[in-house]
Amino acid sequence: MTGLTPESLALLLAATLNAGTVVALASLGLLINERAGVLNLGAEGMMLVAAIAGFATGVNTGSDWLGFAAGAAAGALMAGAFGALVIWLNTNQYATGLALSLFGAGLSAFVGISYTQQRLPERPHFAIPGLADLPFVGPALFRQHPLVYITIALAIGLGWFLMRSRGGLVLRAVGESPESAHALGYAVRPIRLLAVMTGGALCGVAGAYISLAYTPLWVEGMVAGKGWIALALTTFATWRPGRVLLGAYLFGGVTMLQFQLQGQGVQIPSQFLTMLPYVATIVVLVLISRNPTWIRINMPASLGKPFHPGA
């Protein structure tokens, strides 16, 4: 096989990190959600609304960071509405989440009509001084969007928070056994709402990343299923931040690799190659999580179930 020079490998790595970030961010958000016992199938809708909110803010203010803030706020707001419905009114989590997805798709299309022809202002490229000029790895690893690094830090931080901090313990208790947490005096419902809104905010940042950095434009339906992939990844990664990161980069990596193989004329049908990232991610994560006791331990026991305090 020609073309796989160190340089092209570095480029492949760079594209992999970039491609994996959207799914990783959204999936980490959903992980927080689900650790608290709430399943939110509305990820795609939240990401779409955040994508247009971020893009519109970016166009009107010229600031990426305000755009990301708007995306996070939009995601949190959508999640807040969802949370109020499923946590206090005990509506069905599956149906409400699906409704949120459909609503988000429609709302974003409606709000975005006047933005389809617009363009973000010119912004400087990001590079870590010094490191970015290293041969080969420099351009690949140290010229990424800041959010790429923030996502990695977030996964590590979240892993620590869940397993090593008191707050994480409370969050897990709320997801495992809300009755016990309630009996211990924790406010299960507000904690769940906080988790849902935090998750929504992260999905929002992921959505804004698509329209501000990854594909800097707004077109209807541009999230194109990444929200559903993130949802699946959360489950396959057995609710562990490290595995979410691994799965997201694996997905991004195989996606980029299949394009690379196509460009080099490898004799495999492209439809098959297009399928590869999905299959590879699922296979690897299923292999990792093959131990059934691990899944059982990790899957929040009350996931998807309503909680009635005092019942």
Next chain:
Amino acid sequence: MSSNLSKRSLLKLAGWASLAATAALVGCGKKEEAATPAASEASAAASAAAAVGPLKIAFAYVGPVGDAGWTYAHDQGRLAIEKEFGDKVKTSFVEKVPEGPEAERVIRDLVGQGNILVFGTTFGYMEPMLKVAADNPSVKFEHATGFKTAPNMRTYDSRTYEGAYMAGVIAGSMTKSNTLGVVGSIPIPEVIRNINAFTLGAQSVNPKVKTKVVWVNAWFDPPKETEGAQSLLNQGADVLFQNTDSAAVLQTAEKAGKYAFGWDSDMSKFGPKSHLASAVINWGPYYVKATKDALEGTWQTGGVWWGVKEGAIDLVSVSDAVPAEVKAKVDTVKAGLKDGSFAIWKGPIVAQDGKEMVAKDTVADDKFLGGINFYVKGVEGSIPSGK
């Protein structure tokens, strides 16, 4: 108990997810009309032809109008009808009509509203339109990009490859790495033809040019289009071409400081530095002609394939970065296509493996073009569905 439970909720999750996918596919066919249908005259107009009241014309679009791509271009054609005929016609459209059974319902509905001329603007409406056409012989149906006709249903298409060829002339002149990249959508003859034409155009000015192709297997998936474009750039391509609907490829080139083209509609504003030109489809002339045919009672079934000659295809917004002599070459090609003195598919045309597909001094006919299923020499990779 808990293992049981998790299995059950996972199954449930899977069930809901597939339901979501279905709902998203079916539920998106929301209906919007530009003109309010006048209910009272609907049935009257249906039987009394064009003599009384305006001719009612309806369009079924596969995407949203505002996407600056395929559907946007069709809607420009609808506006051209309104401009040309004023109050002699009344146009309306339904957007985001999914291909398949839902399309049949929408098209039937359009007929029921008294539309006498109905345009279906995507390949997937072919079978549904045929069914509705059989039940409504007094209504004229126009179907884009298909191959089946009926006494009251004809097909029309545009020679998009002519735009691709002209873009290729520019690409071949502008590349420094001699490597061009194409983000292909779905591997069907239409798209393969465009890739070949693009390559032939580039080779006409630069014989050393090679074209790399990646397929995203979708008409519209901006993140995937971005990834495909990025991958081509990583592999050394410095001029990108696309057969996908969004401006994602152009945007990716812009970020990387490379060149790219717009497709279907003018996309120049999405890449002020990277945009070399846009290959656009102008449905206006055909839509005006079809309306005229219906108004004057000269409408006939058949198949129509229009290109530069009829004003249906053009290369617009050529960048200032393109040298004057290259622009002149494009203009020569355009003029030749217009007066019929220049043929893109004139032999010898050699396939990737060296086999001669069109003999020297022979011009390939439309039947040959319609079934193209090979890459010309200079295109790397293999066609996914290939033999």
